[in-house]
Amino acid sequence: MPPSRRKFKLPHPEPTDALTYARFTGISTFMRLPHITQPEELDVALIGVPFDGGTTYRPGPRFGPRHVRAQSAIIRPWNPVLHVNPFAKHRTADFGDLPVNPLSIEDTFSRIERGIAPLLEVGVRCVCVGGDHSISLPILRAVAKKHGPVSLIQFDAHNDLWDEYFGSKYSHGTPFRRAFEEDLLKDGEVLQVGLRGQVYGEDDFDFAREHKVRMVTAEKFHKKGIAVVQSHLRAFRRKPVYVTLDIDAVDPAFAPGTGTPQVGGLTSVWAATSSKSRHPMTPEKLLRCLPPIFSSNCSASSKWPPSRANFACTTISLWLSGP
Ligand SMILES: [Mn+2]
Numbered sequence: 459m460p461p462s463r464r465k466f467k468l469p470h471p472e473p474t475d476a477l478t479y480a481r482f483t484g485i486s487t488f489m490r491l492p493h494i495t496q497p498e499e500l501d502v503a504l505i506g507v508p509f510d511g512g513t514t515y516r517p518g519p520r521f522g523p524r525h526v527r528a529q530s531a532i533i534r535p536w537n538p539v540l541h542v543n544p545f546a547k548h549r550t551a552d553f554g555d556l557p558v559n560p561l562s563i564e565d566t567f568s569r570i571e572r573g574i575a576p577l578l579e580v581g582v583r584c585v586c587v588g589g590d591h592s593i594s595l596p597i598l599r600a601v602a603k604k605h606g607p608v609s610l611i612q613f614d615a616h617n618d619l620w621d622e623y624f625g626s627k628y629s630h631g632t633p634f635r636r637a638f639e640e641d642l643l644k645d646g647e648v649l650q651v652g653l654r655g656q657v658y659g660e661d662d663f664d665f666a667r668e669h670k671v672r673m674v675t676a677e678k679f680h681k682k683g684i685a686v687v688q689s690h691l692r693a694f695r696r697k698p699v700y701v702t703l704d705i706d707a708v709d710p711a712f713a714p715g716t717g718t719p720q721v722g723g724l725t726s727v728w729a730a731t732s733s734k735s736r737h738p739m740t741p742e743k744l745l746r747c748l749p750p751i752f753s754s755n756c757s758a759s760s761k762w763p764p765s766r767a768n769f770a771c772t773t774i775s776l777w778l779s780g781p
Contacts, residue, residue: 481531487552489533494551497577501548505586506555511563512592512630516717519590526587563628570596578604595633602642609647609699613707615720619665646670649690652707655720
């Protein structure tokens with residue numbers, strides 16, 4: 459992420475010092491940062507979107523932001539690989555949760571779009587923590603209103619390009635198909651990494667092929683490594699990119715608390731290797747693509763495991779650490 463061009467007279471918020479106040483004390487916020495609700499005071503906003511009305515199997519992502527907040531208490535400010543303290547570089551805070559409507563997906567979508575817009579308006583980078591993957595659609599609507607259609611890099615076991623489910627056009631399996639239909643995304647500029655598992659038929663990939671979606675299956679990723687992802691990144695250079703991590707991109711052995719777990723996924727080592735400084739897919743290279751927004755599809759089933767939320771916030775922290 460390029461350094462902020464905005465000048466702040468205020469000091470940068472830092473996570474509460476765990477050597478003064480133990481990690482398990484205090485009011486729970488993302489990364490123990492202060493809760494700041496004024497967009498004009500922020501470079502980066504960490505935003506909870508606690509909605510799971512789009513899930514079709516195991517529910518629970520509505521508790522995702524709350525659990526990620528609790529687990530993120532382990533975060534320490536200095537990244538020894540990138541030699542950076544992201545919080546000293548960017549004014550970052552917990553913006554709070556968007557006010558979802560647990561009984562209406564349409565109303566929730568308009569609440570999310572309205573909630574994100576004022577942040578984008580003043581140039582805040584948004585890191586949204588879900589919530590199921592359906593929330594990507596209203597976020598993309600808000601992004602496209604400000605930036606026009608954007609590119610997408612999606613880490614996910616599923617392509618989320620299905621048409622409908624039980625007659626509903628909106629669910630966690632359909633957001634990016636709707637986004638293409640609404641001209642929020644560009645043909646040839648969507649990269650999906652970690653795809654795997656069974657589908658209903660070969661024609662499930664027709665829509666992706668029509669829109670020239672770049673698909674990197676988990677199988678290919680395991681065989682060829684990060685180089686296969688790197689080969690696609692050229693198409694995203696100097697363009698606004700929306701990056702989304704569905705936690706089910708990661709193997710359920712590492713992150714089992716997800717709505718539709720699939721075996722054969724990426725490992726937690728992937729997160730570590732993607733943070734090495736001269737690595738082809740370093741956060742700095744990814745962030746040079748100027749992502750206006752991240753979202754993380756965070757499920758939290760009743761058997762919610764700490765590792766899952768921990769993985770999500772570790773990844774967010776790594777990506778935030780870019781120059
Ligand atoms: Mn998924």
